[in-house]
Amino acid sequence: xxxxxxAGIAVLGYLERFIPAGPFSADTARRVQPPVLSDRxxxxxxxxxxxxIGAPAGTLSTRDTLTAERIELELSKARxxxxxxxxxxxxxxxxxxxxxxVGPRFTRLTPEQQADFLQRxxxxxxxxxxxxxxxxxxxxMFFYYSDPRAWPRLGYSGPWTPPKFYEGGNRIVxxxxxxxxxx
Amino acid sequence: xxxxxxxxxxPISLExxxxxxxxxxxxxxxxxxxxxxxxxxxxxxxxxxFKASDGDLDQHSDNMLARIDGGRxxxxxxxxxxxxxxxxxxxxxxxxxxADSWRLPRDRNEQWDAAGVSGHDFATLAPxxxxxxxxxxxxLPAPQYYNRMNQLFDAGAKKLGWHVEGVPQARKGCVSSGxxxxxxxxxxxxxxxxTYVPAALQAGATLISDCRVTGVERDxxxxxxxxxxxxxxxxxxxxRDIEVRVKAPVVVLAAGGFVSAALWLQxxxxxxxxxxxxxxxxNPCTYLYGLYPEKVELWKNIPTATGTSQFRLARYAQGQYLxxxxxxxxxxxxxxxxxxxxxxxxxxHYRLLERLPFIGSATSWIDDELPGEIKLDGAGxxxxxxxxxxxxxxxxxxxxxxxxxxxxxxxxxxxIVPDSGGTRIxxxxxxxxxxxxxxxxxxxxxxxxxxxxxxxxxxxxxxxxVKSTHESHEVPGLYVADPSVFPLxxxxxxxxxxxxxxxxxxxxxxxRLS
Numbered sequence: 001x002x003x004x005x006x007a008g009i010a011v012l013g014y015l016e017r018f019i020p021a022g023p024f025s026a027d028t029a030r031r032v033q034p035p036v037l038s039d040r041x042x043x044x045x046x047x048x049x050x051x052x053i054g055a056p057a058g059t060l061s062t063r064d065t066l067t068a069e070r071i072e073l074e075l076s077k078a079r080x081x082x083x084x085x086x087x088x089x090x091x092x093x094x095x096x097x098x099x100x101x102v103g104p105r106f107t108r109l110t111p112e113q114q115a116d117f118l119q120r121x122x123x124x125x126x127x128x129x130x131x132x133x134x135x136x137x138x139x140x141m142f143f144y145y146s147d148p149r150a151w152p153r154l155g156y157s158g159p160w161t162p163p164k165f166y167e168g169g170n171r172i173v174x175x176x177x178x179x180x181x182x183x
Numbered sequence: 184x185x186x187x188x189x190x191x192x193x194p195i196s197l198e199x200x201x202x203x204x205x206x207x208x209x210x211x212x213x214x215x216x217x218x219x220x221x222x223x224x225x226x227x228x229x230x231x232x233f234k235a236s237d238g239d240l241d242q243h244s245d246n247m248l249a250r251i252d253g254g255r256x257x258x259x260x261x262x263x264x265x266x267x268x269x270x271x272x273x274x275x276x277x278x279x280x281x282a283d284s285w286r287l288p289r290d291r292n293e294q295w296d297a298a299g300v301s302g303h304d305f306a307t308l309a310p311x312x313x314x315x316x317x318x319x320x321x322x323l324p325a326p327q328y329y330n331r332m333n334q335l336f337d338a339g340a341k342k343l344g345w346h347v348e349g350v351p352q353a354r355k356g357c358v359s360s361g362x363x364x365x366x367x368x369x370x371x372x373x374x375x376x377x378t379y380v381p382a383a384l385q386a387g388a389t390l391i392s393d394c395r396v397t398g399v400e401r402d403x404x405x406x407x408x409x410x411x412x413x414x415x416x417x418x419x420x421x422x423r424d425i426e427v428r429v430k431a432p433v434v435v436l437a438a439g440g441f442v443s444a445a446l447w448l449q450x451x452x453x454x455x456x457x458x459x460x461x462x463x464x465x466n467p468c469t470y471l472y473g474l475y476p477e478k479v480e481l482w483k484n485i486p487t488a489t490g491t492s493q494f495r496l497a498r499y500a501q502g503q504y505l506x507x508x509x510x511x512x513x514x515x516x517x518x519x520x521x522x523x524x525x526x527x528x529x530x531x532h533y534r535l536l537e538r539l540p541f542i543g544s545a546t547s548w549i550d551d552e553l554p555g556e557i558k559l560d561g562a563g564x565x566x567x568x569x570x571x572x573x574x575x576x577x578x579x580x581x582x583x584x585x586x587x588x589x590x591x592x593x594x595x596x597x598x599i600v601p602d603s604g605g606t607r608i609x610x611x612x613x614x615x616x617x618x619x620x621x622x623x624x625x626x627x628x629x630x631x632x633x634x635x636x637x638x639x640x641x642x643x644x645x646x647x648x649v650k651s652t653h654e655s656h657e658v659p660g661l662y663v664a665d666p667s668v669f670p671l672x673x674x675x676x677x678x679x680x681x682x683x684x685x686x687x688x689x690x691x692x693x694x695r696l697s
Contacts, residue, residue, distance in 0.1 A: 054529030070245075077249075077420050080258060080564060115529055122528075122603055127624035130603055131263045134625040139257070141523035145536075146245040155540040156482065156518045159242035160360050161368040166239070168231075168417040169246040170255075 030066055030175045036075040036083050037090070042068060044094040045086075047107050049140045051114045062140070065147040070170050071139045073178070077168070086139070089132035093121070147172070185384065187232055188393030188414035194426045195391065195414075199223040200696055201433040202410050204396050204446075207275015208681040209665035209688075210437030211379035216689035218386035222696060225389045225429050226380075227410065229438075230272035231417060232392040233366070233376075240278075240366035244519045247365040251278050253441065260555070260567040263625035265467060267567060268632040269441045273392050274376025276439060276632070277678060281363050281486045281515070282372045284321045284353045285675035286312045287683070290496070298670040299641035301651040303687055311683045316351075318382075319373040321679075323349035328359060330484035332513040332543045335475070337489050339593025350487045350512070353678075359484045362517060379682075393417065394427050398450050399434055399661060405453070407434040407660035433660050433692055437685070440465070440634030440666040444557045445565035447638060447648075453657035458648050460557035462639055464672050465631035467571050469579050470514050470546040471586045472525065473595030479543040486515030494585065495674055497550065497578060508578035510675065511585055514544035524628060526605030535599075542599075545589055547582035548633065550674040551575045557637055571622060571629060579629075583617045602627045633677050638667035653688035660695070664688040 037045065049062040049071075062068065075083040094106045097117050103109050106117065121133035144150060151158050165173055186195065200222040203210045210226060218224045233239035233250050241247065248256030253269035253276075260267065270276030292305040315321075329337070340347045353373035363372060370377045384390060396412040409430040413422035436443050444460040452459070490512035497508030516524070521544075522536055555569025571579050587598045591611045600606035600617070603626045608614060620627070640663075641647025644656040649668055655661040664685040666677050673680045 052528040052532075054531075054533045056530070056533075074255065074257065077255065078257070079420060080254065081560075082257060118528065131625040134263060134603060134628070137528060138523045138628075142256070142519045143245075145522040146243070146519040148243075151518065154518060154536055158518075159362050159365070159368070161238070161241045161243075163243045163246055164238040164241045166246045166250055166417075168420065169249045171243070171245050 028066070028069060030069045030179050032069070032073045032076045032175070032178055036072050037087060040094065041087055041090045042072065043107050044090045045071060045136075047114060048090075048093060048118070048136055049144070051111060051118055052137055052140045053144050059153075060147070060149050062144055065144050065150070066172055066175060067140055067143045069175055070143040070172070073175060074139070074143070074170050077170075085135065089136055092129075092132050093136070143170070184389045185232060186389070186391045188391055188427075189231065189417045191414060191425065196428045197225055197389065197430070199225040199389075199429055199431040201225075201435060201692060202227065202429040202431040203435040203437055203664075204410065205275060205437035205439060205443075205665065206273045206380055206390065207270055207375055207437065207439060207665070208277050208678050209685040210275070210435065211375035211383060212682045212685035213435050213437065213664045213689045213692065214383035214388050215379045215386065216686060217692060218383045218388040220693055222693070224383065224387070225391065225431070226383065227394045227396055227412060227427070227429070228273050228390065228392045229395045229415065230270070230392065232273040232390070235368050235370045240368045242360070242362040242365040242368055244365060244517055251366055253439070259628075260569045262570055262623070264571065264623060264627070265465065265567070265569050265629050265631045267441055267634075268630055269439050269634065272376075273380055273390065274374045277374035278366050278376050279364055280374065280632070280676070280678055282353045283487055283676040284316070284319065284351045284679050287673050287680040288495070288675060291671070291673050295670050299643055299647065300670055301642055303651065303684060307687070308683045311686045312679060315679055315682050319353035319378055320355045321351050321353050324352050324485065324488040328352075328357065328485050329488045330361075331477075331479045332481055332515070333488045335479065335543060335593035336513040336545065336589065339589045340491055342592045343588060345491050345493050347489050347491050350490050352485065352488075354485070357485065361483045361485070361515065363486055363515070365517070391427060395422055396446070397422075399452060399658070400430075401658065405658060406432070407658055408432065410434055433662065433696060435662045435664050435688070435692070437664040440637065441557070441567065443663060443665055443667045444637035445559070448557070448559050448565070449563055452655075452661070455657055456645055456648075458639065458646070460637050461554065462636040463555040463557055463567065463569055463634065464551045464636045465555070465569060466548040466633035466672060467551060467575070467579065467629035467631050468546050468548050469582045469586070469629065470516075470544055470601065471583055471590060472599040472601065473543045473545075473590035473593070474538060474597045474599065475541050475543050475595050477594070478540045480540050481515055481521070481542060481544060482517055487512040489513065494582070495550070497574070504574055504577045506581050508550045508574075509547040509582040511545065511547050511582065511589070514546035516544060524601040525599065526601055526603060543590065543593075543595060545586040547586060549575055549578045549582060550672050552671075554636065576622060579622060580617055584614050587611070587614045587617065633666065633672070635666035635669040635672055635677065638663050639670050640668040641670060652691040653684075654691065654695075662688055662692060
């Protein structure tokens with residue numbers, strides 16, 4: 001992220017405190033500790049994930065696949081600037097709707113308004129906004145569609161070999177191992 | 184001897200004739216040659232030692248990218264245009280690769296000779312390639328290995344009047360499981376993990392996995408004298424508080440095209456001409472998807488049994504680019520990456536993914552000429568600055584137009600461009616739109632599996648980092664044995680060329696040690 005963009009994100013971070021917030025909606029016991037994202041950032045990520053995947057009601061949701069939790073686990077392992085880039089992208093997504101007078105902050109928009117806003121990011125003339133959309137989208141898609149429960153509907157049979165637990169991996173079992181107990 | 188660093192609990196201090204950083208195509212080749220010549224060899228590998236026999240290579244992306252990919256599958260260039268694909272495991276990137284096995288074309292040999300590389304000419308490399316192909320069982324694939332996408336590719340290419348050829352494969356006893364990019368669960372893909380690493384170990388080499396080298400030691404006159412490092416914790420990827428030291432008069436840097444130059448800069452090795460990290464080329468891959476009326480099931484069997492090299496060399500007329508500068512092949516991509524690269528989101532994307540079995544794909548590796556650069560940021564983290572531009576952008580667009588032609592000719596009813604806007608091509612007459620789509624700033628994600636040229640080789644120290652002997656111009660005893668030394672791209676999969684060059688490196692190292 002360039003210096004200009006970083007400065008812009010810092011300004012957004014300052015202005016965010018003046019935008020009315022709602023209660024946290026993504027309550028989960030499966031977050032890596034210590035968390036990488038603030039509760040607000042995690043909430044935004046969970047909302048973005050649900051909209052991007054668009055799973056119909058009654059089907060495998062991003063809550064079922066712990067998509068936001070697994071993305072946060074991935075950020076905890078990144079040796080590059082991925083974590084700071086994602087945090088910045090989430091701050092931007094959360095605050096821009098209010099600053100652009102589209103509505104309240106992202107997590108307080110309706111699902112339809114959230115989809116419209118993400119569409120605006122996707123087709124923006126600004127490379128920074130497109131990059132925020134693309135980066136978050138890549139992570140969400142990977143950490144939803146890598147769940148084998150998503151495959152039967154797609155007619156995808158997956159690998160022939162059963163998964164073997166890897167302590168450095170990023171599957172739901174890794175979250176369970178880190179946070180203990182049953183899902 | 185193998186020491187798996189993640190399980191080892193005490194400091195390690197060894198002496199050797201040569202210590203090799205990295206165990207991929209380059210490092211494993213040097214290790215094998217030196218060990219067979221009776222030298223004491225220690226290989227240090229930052230990644231883990233994963234074996235099919237233990238069930239480690241389970242081919243599930245969310246495990247395997249963590250096990251074997253250098254950036255855990257999420258690393259990109261600074262602009263977000265290029266997905267960095269590299270290895271981080273015993274066997275290196277060859278554990279990931281598709282096993283396509285090409286010799287360096289003669290025209291590239293001649294080009295590299297003219298670029299100031301000596302001792303790696305066609306006549307020198309030919310018998311080395313003979314031996315490598317024998318060691319890796321390189322052969323053309325039998326018809327049973329042509330999945331439906333490969334069959335459609337052949338049919339489409341022939342309809343267009345393009346010649347096709349079988350792609351030489353380094354495989355033995357392949358069971359057609361597919362998912363080759365996620366490692367081979369059957370030890371059929373002849374990666375360094377199952378060929379030259381075991382050969383080196385059998386000849387007496389020592390391998391320490393889960394070991395991150397943190398610096399090259401040098402003596403009072405600046406000669407390499409060994410390395411220091413730390414064992415790595417697999418869960419966090421962080422250094423453990425356990426030191427590793429290897430004393431050796433020869434240090435071989437073979438950490439791969441994305442990493443070796445970054446380490447050179449991090450370790451502040453001499454860089455008098457400022458070229459370390461410069462010249463980054465990476466074979467950016469373009470790809471398109473086609474919707475077919477029949478099942479294609481892209482993930483089955485091997486990725487590229489066939490392809491065309493008809494467009495390998497770029498053609499120009501009066502200095503103007505005409506076409507070519509890439510290979511063209513069927514593509515293989517697993518559902519997680521297909522979902523991530525298929526454009527759109529929400530209900531529309533969800534419904535599109537339900538047509539997964541009917542989605543085919545073609546891909547090209549651009550023979551790039553306009554380089555990027557590896558630099559360190561203020562915190563010492565490597566940053567990869569690269570954009571597809573100029574004549575490389577023309578090649579990228581031409582490759583996509585050819586892919587679209589081929590997909591339609593092979594029966595696709597629609598072509599989907601994996602750009603941010605989700606461009607769809609309903610008819611061959613619309614292929615010209617590929618000249619106008621935005622390929623920059625995250626609009627289109629290129630894959631880049633073949634980084635090279637960042638510690639380039641040459642006889643002139645003003646224009647190169649290592650000599651044609653693979654030894655650093657400025658650090659006696661420090662050698663580089665990976666594609667960082669290439670002066671330019673080989674225009675084909677580089678794995679055999681990396682091994683052949685590393686054979687030459689080993690010869691020079693043996694001369695030094697004797």
